[in-house]
Each structure stands twice: as C-alpha cells, then as structure tokens.
Amino acid sequence: MAAPAIAVESLISGVRLSSVGPGEVTGTDVIHEPSNMDLAMKLHYIRAIYYFRSSSVEGLTIFTIKECTFRWFNLYPHTCGRFRRSESGRPFIKCNDCGARFIEARCSKTLENWLEMEGCSLYHKLLVSNDVLGPELGFSPPILIQVTIFKCGGMALSFSWAHVLGDAFSLSKFLNLLSQIMAGHQPPNSPLPKPETKVSKSNNSSLLAVELRSVKRVEPVGDHWITANNCKMENYSFQITDQQLEVLSSKLFQTAQITPFESLSALFWQCLASITEGSEPKTVTICRKDSDNREKETLISNNPIINTVQVDFSVAEADPKELAALIMEQKVDEKSKIEALVQQDEGLTDLIMYGANLTFVDLEEADLYGLELKKEKPVFVNYTIDGVGDEGLILVMKGLRNVSDGSNGGEGRTVTVVLPKNQILKLKEKLQKEWSIA
Amino acid sequence: MPPTLPNFSSSVKLKYVKRGYQYLVNHFLTFLLIPLMAGILLEVLRMGPEEILSLWSSLQFDLVHVLCSVFLIVIIATIYFMSRPRPVYLVDYACFKPPHTCRVPFATFMEHSKLINKDNPKSIEFQMRILERSGLGEETCLPPAIHYIPPNPTMQASRGEAELVIFSAIDNLLKKTGIKAKDIDILVVNCSLFSPTPSLSAMVVNKYKMRSNIRSFNLSGMGCSAGLLSVDLARDLLQVHPNSYALVVSTEIITPNYYRGNNRAMLLPNCLFRMGSAAILLSNRRKDSRRAKYRLVHLVRTHKGSDDKAYKCVYEEEDPQGKVGISLSKDLMAIAGEALKSNITTIGPLVLPASEQLLFLFTLIGRKLLDPKRKPYIPDFKQAFEHFCIHAGGRAVIDELQKNLQLSAEHVEASRMTLHRFGNTSSSSLWYELAYIEAKGRMKKGDRVWQIAFGSGFKCNSAVWKCNRTIKAPTDGPWANCIDRYPVFIPEIVKL
Numbered sequence: 001m002a003a004p005a006i007a008v009e010s011l012i013s014g015v016r017l018s019s020v021g022p023g024e025v026t027g028t029d030v031i032h033e034p035s036n037m038d039l040a041m042k043l044h045y046i047r048a049i050y051y052f053r054s055s056s057v058e059g060l061t062i063f064t065i066k067e068c069t070f071r072w073f074n075l076y077p078h079t080c081g082r083f084r085r086s087e088s089g090r091p092f093i094k095c096n097d098c099g100a101r102f103i104e105a106r107c108s109k110t111l112e113n114w115l116e117m118e119g120c121s122l123y124h125k126l127l128v129s130n131d132v133l134g135p136e137l138g139f140s141p142p143i144l145i146q147v148t149i150f151k152c153g154g155m156a157l158s159f160s161w162a163h164v165l166g167d168a169f170s171l172s173k174f175l176n177l178l179s180q181i182m183a184g185h186q187p188p189n190s191p192l193p194k195p196e197t198k199v200s201k202s203n204n205s206s207l208l209a210v211e212l213r214s215v216k217r218v219e220p221v222g223d224h225w226i227t228a229n230n231c232k233m234e235n236y237s238f239q240i241t242d243q244q245l246e247v248l249s250s251k252l253f254q255t256a257q258i259t260p261f262e263s264l265s266a267l268f269w270q271c272l273a274s275i276t277e278g279s280e281p282k283t284v285t286i287c288r289k290d291s292d293n294r295e296k297e298t299l300i301s302n303n304p305i306i307n308t309v310q311v312d313f314s315v316a317e318a319d320p321k322e323l324a325a326l327i328m329e330q331k332v333d334e335k336s337k338i339e340a341l342v343q344q345d346e347g348l349t350d351l352i353m354y355g356a357n358l359t360f361v362d363l364e365e366a367d368l369y370g371l372e373l374k375k376e377k378p379v380f381v382n383y384t385i386d387g388v389g390d391e392g393l394i395l396v397m398k399g400l401r402n403v404s405d406g407s408n409g410g411e412g413r414t415v416t417v418v419l420p421k422n423q424i425l426k427l428k429e430k431l432q433k434e435w436s437i438a
Numbered sequence: 439m440p441p442t443l444p445n446f447s448s449s450v451k452l453k454y455v456k457r458g459y460q461y462l463v464n465h466f467l468t469f470l471l472i473p474l475m476a477g478i479l480l481e482v483l484r485m486g487p488e489e490i491l492s493l494w495s496s497l498q499f500d501l502v503h504v505l506c507s508v509f510l511i512v513i514i515a516t517i518y519f520m521s522r523p524r525p526v527y528l529v530d531y532a533c534f535k536p537p538h539t540c541r542v543p544f545a546t547f548m549e550h551s552k553l554i555n556k557d558n559p560k561s562i563e564f565q566m567r568i569l570e571r572s573g574l575g576e577e578t579c580l581p582p583a584i585h586y587i588p589p590n591p592t593m594q595a596s597r598g599e600a601e602l603v604i605f606s607a608i609d610n611l612l613k614k615t616g617i618k619a620k621d622i623d624i625l626v627v628n629c630s631l632f633s634p635t636p637s638l639s640a641m642v643v644n645k646y647k648m649r650s651n652i653r654s655f656n657l658s659g660m661g662c663s664a665g666l667l668s669v670d671l672a673r674d675l676l677q678v679h680p681n682s683y684a685l686v687v688s689t690e691i692i693t694p695n696y697y698r699g700n701n702r703a704m705l706l707p708n709c710l711f712r713m714g715s716a717a718i719l720l721s722n723r724r725k726d727s728r729r730a731k732y733r734l735v736h737l738v739r740t741h742k743g744s745d746d747k748a749y750k751c752v753y754e755e756e757d758p759q760g761k762v763g764i765s766l767s768k769d770l771m772a773i774a775g776e777a778l779k780s781n782i783t784t785i786g787p788l789v790l791p792a793s794e795q796l797l798f799l800f801t802l803i804g805r806k807l808l809d810p811k812r813k814p815y816i817p818d819f820k821q822a823f824e825h826f827c828i829h830a831g832g833r834a835v836i837d838e839l840q841k842n843l844q845l846s847a848e849h850v851e852a853s854r855m856t857l858h859r860f861g862n863t864s865s866s867s868l869w870y871e872l873a874y875i876e877a878k879g880r881m882k883k884g885d886r887v888w889q890i891a892f893g894s895g896f897k898c899n900s901a902v903w904k905c906n907r908t909i910k911a912p913t914d915g916p917w918a919n920c921i922d923r924y925p926v927f928i929p930e931i932v933k934l
Contacts, residue, residue, distance in 0.1 A: 016586055016590070017553075017586065017587040018585045018586045018587060019546050019549070019550065019585065019587075020539075021541070021543065021546060023538035023539065023541065024538070025543075025575075025576045025577055028932075063539075063582075066539055067537075067539050070538055070539050070541075082545065096543060096544070096545040096934075097541075097543040097545060097546070097576060098543060098545035098546050098549055099543070099545075099546050139549050139552055
C-alpha cells in the first residue's frame with residue numbers, strides 16, 4: 001500500500017507548533033491531586049475532532065482562537081500543568097501554567113472531500129495529535145490542540161486530551177465553555193472551585209486486580225503512559241441514520257423501549273462474536289455517565305459507572321433481546337473497587353479499562369455538538385480513544401448533522417470502533433451486507 | 439543589656455550631630471543672611487523716616503543716573519533670562535502593557551528550549567539556572583513569533599512586533615495628553631537591535647500622518663541606555679526650537695534577536711530580555727508648566743568606550759557555529775561599577791547638598807594628605823533624591839547598585855518589581871519603574887527622581903527629574919491591575 005502512504009503525507013502541510021496557557025498567573029507551588037479513578041484511566045487518551053464549515057469560521061484568525069483559549073484555561077489552570085511524582089511515587093499535577101500545545105496546519109483537500117474519506121483511522125491521525133504523556137512526564141502536555149484549515153476555508157478543531165484529566169463528558173462540557181467564551185459571553189469566575197477529592201477507604205486491604213473484571217493490569221510502563229498492543233489497532237466510524245435505528249429496533253428487538261446505545265451495543269456485540277468465531281468476547285464492560293450527583297462533582301473529572309456483563313452462552317447465536325437486556329441491567333458498579341485498588345499502591349499500578357474486555361461506552365448524553373462557532377454547530381464531531389487494549393472499544397455518540405441542515409432533522413448516531421485491523425474489515429463487510437450500515 | 443546601651447546612645451548622638459551639621463551647611467546662606475537682614479532692619483527702625491529721607495537726598499541722584507541704573511539692571515536681567523536654558527517639561531508618558539496571550543511562564547520557556555535545542559542538555563541546564571536566579575516573574579512577555587517551536591523571526595514578524603508595541607504606547611499617550619499627532623514637532627525613536635528601512639520613526643510618521651516638516655530621528659545600536667540619550671537629544675532640540683512638542687519613543691524589538699546557538703555568554707539575553715516600550719511627551723511650552731508631571735533638571739552622559747575592555751563587554755558577534763548573538767563578558771559588573779563612578783563624579787556636584795560635598799572634599803583631602811588607605815567616602819545620594827529608577831538590567835545590576843549607593847530595599851523596590859513583572863525591557867524599563875512609583879502613590883510635588891541607565895559601549899547615563907505636581911495613582915497604565923499584588927518577595931532561587 002505504498003501509493004496511499006505517499007498521498008497521505010502531502011495532505012497536511014505548513015505545520016507550526018506553539019503553546020497556549022492560562023492568561024493569569026496560577027501562583028507558586030499550587031498542585032492538583034488526581035483522584036484514584038483519574039489515575040486508573042491514565043493510560044487512555046481521548047482524541048476529539050470537531051469539523052466546521054467555512055461559514056462558521058469566516059473572519060476567525062488563529063490569533064482570535066488563541067486569545068480565547070487563554071481566557072478559557074483561566075477556568076481550570078490545572079489542565080495546563082505538568083505531571084510530577086511525589087515521594088511515594090504517586091503522580092500529581094504541578095500547576096505551573098506550562099500550557100497546552102497548539103498546532104496549526106493546512107490541508108490540501110476541501111472539507112467535503114475529507115469527510116467523504118473520513119472513517120479511516122489513518123486520516124484521523126493527521127488532524128489530531130497522537131502524542132502521549134511521557135517518556136519525560138514533566139515535559140509532556142496533557143492537552144494538544146490542533147487547528148487545520150481546509151482548502152475551502154473549513155476548519156477541523158481537534159483536542160488530544162489525556163484521560164487522567166477527565167472523561168469524555170468532562171471534555172465536552174469544558175469545550176462548551178470555550179464555545180461560550182468564543183461567542184463573547186463572560187465566562188464564570190475563574191478558577192472554578194474544586195470539591196474535596198474523596199479518598200474511599202478500602203475494607204479489603206488485599207484487593208487484587210484479578211477480582212475486578214473491568215480492568216486489567218498491564219506491564220509497568222514507568223513514565224511513558226501508553227501500553228503496547230499485541231496487534232495493530234485501528235479505528236473506524238460508522239454512521240447510523242434514524243431510519244436504520246428504527247429498522248434495527250423493530251426487526252431485532254421488536255420494541256421501541258430500547259435506547260440506541262443498548263440496541264447498537266447488542267448488535268455490535270453479536271456481529272463481533274460471529275466474526276471472532278472460537279474466541280467470542282464473553283465478557284464486556286459497559287461504561288456510562290454517572291447521572292446522579294453530577295452537579296456536586298467538579299466539571300472535569302473521571303466519574304463513570306462501570307459494569308461488566310459476563311455470559312456463558314454463545315453470543316453469536318443468542319437472542320439480541322437477551323443481550324440488550326443484560327446490557328440494560330446495571331449490576332454492581334465497579335468504580336469504587338477500582339478506586340480502592342489504585343489507592344492501595346499509590347497509583348503505581350498501571351491499569352487499562354478500555355479494551356481490557358470489549359468495552360462499550362455510552363456517550364449519548366454528551367452534548368458534543370454544543371461547541372458552536374458564530375452560532376453554527378459543527379458539521380461533524382468524532383471522538384475516539386487511544387491506548388485501548390486488545391479486546392477493543394466501541395463508542396456510541398450523537399451523529400452527523402446534515403451539511404445543509406442546521407439544527408433540525410435526524411441526528412442518527414456515530415459509532416466509532418477501535419479494534420484490531422482484521423476485525424474491522426470483517427465487521428464493515430458484515431454490517432454493510434446485513435444492515436446497509438457504512 | 440548594659441553593654442549594648444552605650445553603642446545605641448552613641449549612634450543616636452552621632453545621628454543628631456550629623457543632622458545638625460547637614461542643616462547648618464545646607465542652609466548656610468540663610469544663616470548668614472538672617473543676622474545681616476536683622477541688623478539692617480534694626481538700623482532702619484532705629485534711624486526713623488526723616489533720617490532715611492536725608493540719607494536718600496544726600497546721595498545726589500539725578501534723572502540721568504537713575505535712568506542709566508535702571509537700563510543697566512534691565513539689560514543684565516534680560517541677558518540673564520535669555521541665556522538660561524529653556525525648561526524642558528515631561529508632560530506625560532505611556533508604557534506598553536503586553537497582552538496576556540504573550541505571557542511566558544518559566545515552565546513554558548524551559549519546555550520550548552528543550553524542544554528547540556534537543557541536542558544540548560548542558561545549554562538547557564544553564565538556561566534553567568539563569569531563570570531560577572533571574573528575579574523575573576511568571577508574567578513577563580515575549581512577542582508572538584518567539585512563541586513558536588522553533589521561533590519564527592521573519593522581517594514581517596519583527597515589524598509586526600514594532601507596530602504592536604510602539605503604536606499601543608503612542609495611542610495611549612495621545613489619549614492621555616489630548617494632543618494631536620500633527621502638533622508634534624520633534625520625534626526621536628530609539629531601538630537598538632532592529633533597524634529596518636524605512637526607519638521606525640518613518641513608520642510612526644506614516645501611521646500617525648505627522649507633518650511634513652517634522653524633525654525625526656532614529657537611534658539604533660545604542661543599547662539599553664538609549665532611552666536617556668533620546669531624551670538628551672530631544673532636550674537639545676527643544677533649546678533651539680521654541681514652543682515645541684517632542685515625542686520620544688523607547689523600545690527594544692525582541693523578534694529578530696533570539697539566539698539559537700549554545701554559547702553560554704550569549705544565552706543570557708534570551709532569558710532576560712522581554713517585550714516592552716514607552717512613549718514620552720516632552721515640551722518647552724510655557725503653558726505646559728502647570729500640567730506637566732516632571733521637569734528635567736540634569737542629564738549626564740558618560741561614555742567609557744575609549745577603554746577596550748569596556749567597549750567589548752557587550753558585543754554582538756557570531757559564535758563558532760556562525761549564529762549571531764550578543765555576548766556579555768564576565769567583567770560586566772566591574773565595568774558597570776566603573777562607569778557608574780564616573781557618572782557620579784560628574785553628577786554629584788550638581789545634585790548633592792553642600793553638606794555632602796564638603797564631607798566628600800574633606801575625606802578626599804584626608805586621603806590624599808594623611809592616609810591613602812582610608813576608604814573613599816560615598817556621598818549619601820538619598821539626601822539628593824527621593825526616588826531611584828535603576829535600569830532593570832538584571833538582578834546582579836540592581837544588587838550591585840544597591841550596595842554601591844547604599845540604598846535601602848524600598849529605594850530599589852521599583853527596579854526589582856519591574857524586573858519581576860516585565861523582565862528586562864531594555865531602554866523602556868526606566869519608564870515602567872517610574873510608573874510603578876506613581877502607581878503606588880508615592881510621587882509628591884517637589885520629589886526628585888534619579889534615573890540611571892547602563893548600556894553597551896559601555897555607557898552610563900543619568901537623568902534627574904523634579905516632580906511638578908503631586909500625582910494621583912493612575913487607574914490605567916501597565917501596573918493598573920496588578921499593583922495591589924506588589925511588592926512581592928522574590929526568593930534567591932525559584933524552584934522550577
């Protein structure tokens with residue numbers, strides 16, 4: 001595949017690097033302690049891309065965007081700090097205002113052409129940074145922002161966000177604050193107050209990762225926070241329209257009382273099980289947003305509800321309704337056990353959650369299209385995650401908007417999968433054949 | 439307890455003796471005149487009006503005598519008033535306040551250096567040590583082109599920076615003083631390291647549409663002391679041209695001068711120099727004598743360039759790898775001390791009260807005749823000035839001057855805090871320091887200010903200003919929203 005590789009390199013040019021940070025001085029010796037759940041997620045990275053058409057960004061210069069980010073970072077200056085380790089080895093953030101990396105680039109294609117190409121992870125990586133924290137932890141930015149201008153004037157605004165700072169809901173809420181600042185509204189008083197980080201005391205002091213099904217211990221990574229995979233992982237985004245969802249729920253589940261997340265999760269689980277015959281994923285992890293006490297928590301945090309589902313029958317031959325029912329059922333939340341495990345050894349354990357089992361993440365409630373420029377919503381938003389384990393990850397989020405249509409009309413869903421390369425090809429074929437999903 | 443008391447009481451006695459001596463010598467003429475006038479008054483009272491009248495008629499004045507005497511007096515008075523130099527007033531000044539998007543925290547500076555200079559960990563280490571001890575704070579600013587990794591110093595970016603800093607300062611000044619650009623008769627711009635064609639002064643004339651008969655000058659290459667050189671030039675021009683306004687713009691453009699090599703002596707400016715500029719309006723119009731903030735009393739320039747070591751101590755050259763940078767020699771502090779001594783020798787007699795000058799004279803005679811090993815007497819400049827603005831060239835410069843002139847921490851506070859908040863802004867730093875003193879509400883009518891600047895060459899220039907009216911703490915200006923945080927304690931070493 002030499003020819004496409006050459007073409008890929010010529011797609012992006014004019015790359016310039018700089019840094020942006022909080023406009024106000026945070027002060028000396030201010031530190032931020034990540035919670036236990038934050039440290040459990042430290043090997044994962046969220047890569048989010050927001051695509052805007054040219055009318056949304058007319059008159060917007062790089063300088064204007066940078067100026068707004070300076071005011072935006074005043075709200076949560078700890079995201080601009082750098083990691084250090086305390087004497088016990090537990091990582092913390094020194095709020096030294098070092099900043100986020102800011103990358104400017106130009107693309108030789110128009111936005112429409114690009115979106116037609118979009119779906120392939122190779123191209124996704126050009127618009128968002130692939131950096132991870134480490135090997136020099138003290139000099140690695142947790143956030144990297146990239147602004148890519150397309151030939152037609154459209155723009156891709158992307159954020160590479162270390163999961164240790166917060167989950168996808170936190171990121172999308174934080175970005176919606178940026179949207180308010182760019183629209184000229186007064187941001188709330190900065191920095192916003194952080195509640196006490198509650199450290200849960202573990203009853204069972206010898207809790208082992210073995211007892212937890214949702215996370216897996218990996219080889220120690222030291223200060224380079226990324227885990228190696230046994231096979232090459234790629235990502236791909238499927239667009240599922242409202243009509244297709246209706247067809248799904250009527251044919252497979254014969255009920256309308258099912259959320260898109262549950263129906264899509266069940267569908268994908270079954271498809272993957274039939275593809276990987278012999279080594280079906282019998283255990284899956286479901287990751288949702290914790291809707292209770294959301295207001296009490298700080299905006300930027302890791303606050304998921306993590307359940308696992310284990311079956312002993314063949315998933316490929318099972319009734320999808322049964323799978324959906326299992327997914328819907330919320331058993332014991334493993335979050336507190338994970339926190340206790342991390343607390344036990346001061347965050348020195350290296351864990352992965354996404355990809356320890358086949359993981360389904362419900363991002364339906366995230367207001368991904370809330371980041372508006374000049375009162376226009378983005379044309380397309382895609383979130384994916386790096387640092388996913390071999391079992392793979394499936395994200396379900398709100399879908400592509402019609403380019404011509406503003407806020408009304410069907411949303412559909414975007415399903416982004418992170419799977420071993422060979423599984424993706426087979427999955428694409430199967431979904432295309434059986435459900436016309438592309 | 440008892441052993442310490444004698445020391446205390448003796449030092450108190452000494453203080454009062456010193457005070458008494460100063461009062462006596464400084465007001466010597468008054469002391470001499472008072473008994474004389476008292477004597478005359480007593481005599482007049484004793485004589486009575488008839489005797490005075492008879493004394494007057496006995497002098498036998500006639501009209502010619504009287505007229506001639508009157509003419510003589512008038513001529514002498516006219517010659518005296520005409521030959522006096524025109525007073526030069528500082529109507530107002532404005533300093534550029536960098537936007538927070540140009541902010542460079544220590545951590546960002548170090549991270550960028552590491553990324554740019556991956557192959558030279560020793561240089562990185564050196565820069566880190568400099569920053570830790572520099573006395574700079576986390577709010578100093580570099581121009582946008584230097585924020586890129588690697589920095590992007592194009593001609594266009596340099597002009598962009600010049601336009602940003604100079605036009606902001608001038609806009610601010612014109613607004614504050616209410617004058618129009620067309621009223622400006624003399625324009626002097628100084629910027630040492632960026633000298634495009636057309637010059638920066640032409641850029642100002644173009645932007646503000648100044649008159650075609652404006653007298654504009656552009657000083658380049660003259661170092662950090664060029665601010666006072668520009669004021670000196672403007673003052674000389676104002677002697678020749680009556681009823682004029684002179685606009686002086688002092689700045690340093692950082693963009694083209696970022697050093698990209700590894701020579702330690704040349705890495706220092708990268709760590710210390712920051713973005714800044716000041717615009718000053720001088721006038722010799724009589725009506726400005728009421729609204730002006732300051733009046734220029736003295737300006738003394740000292741040039742040590744005839745000495746080779748002094749000439750080479752701040753030298754722009756190429757390093758062994760061919761990269762251009764400004765090399766600072768290790769003797770810089772010693773040479774600065776020498777230049778300062780020369781300058782003080784000239785300015786001392788002009789500003790010091792008679793008591794200090796006498797003391798200096800006596801100790802000088804004493805050293806020459808009696809005991810050469812005795813320490814030279816350092817005149818107490820605190821008696822001549824209420825405020826000091828020492829060029830914020832670096833922590834070492836301020837420390838050295840504080841020691842040499844025996845100044846207290848409060849006297850050098852303006853310099854240290856300007857270094858902390860704005861870094862070394864080169865020729866404009868003196869104006870940021872003056873703005874600090876005003877922002878703190880310490881400037882009262884009659885206060886005298888001493889501005890000392892050092893620069894390549896090696897030059898030491900001093901200006902003495904007298905405050906014309908008590909200045910209320912301004913609500914705008916570069917210190918407006920951070921003055922309440924100052925003064926801050928600056929530790930010896932800041933842990934990065």
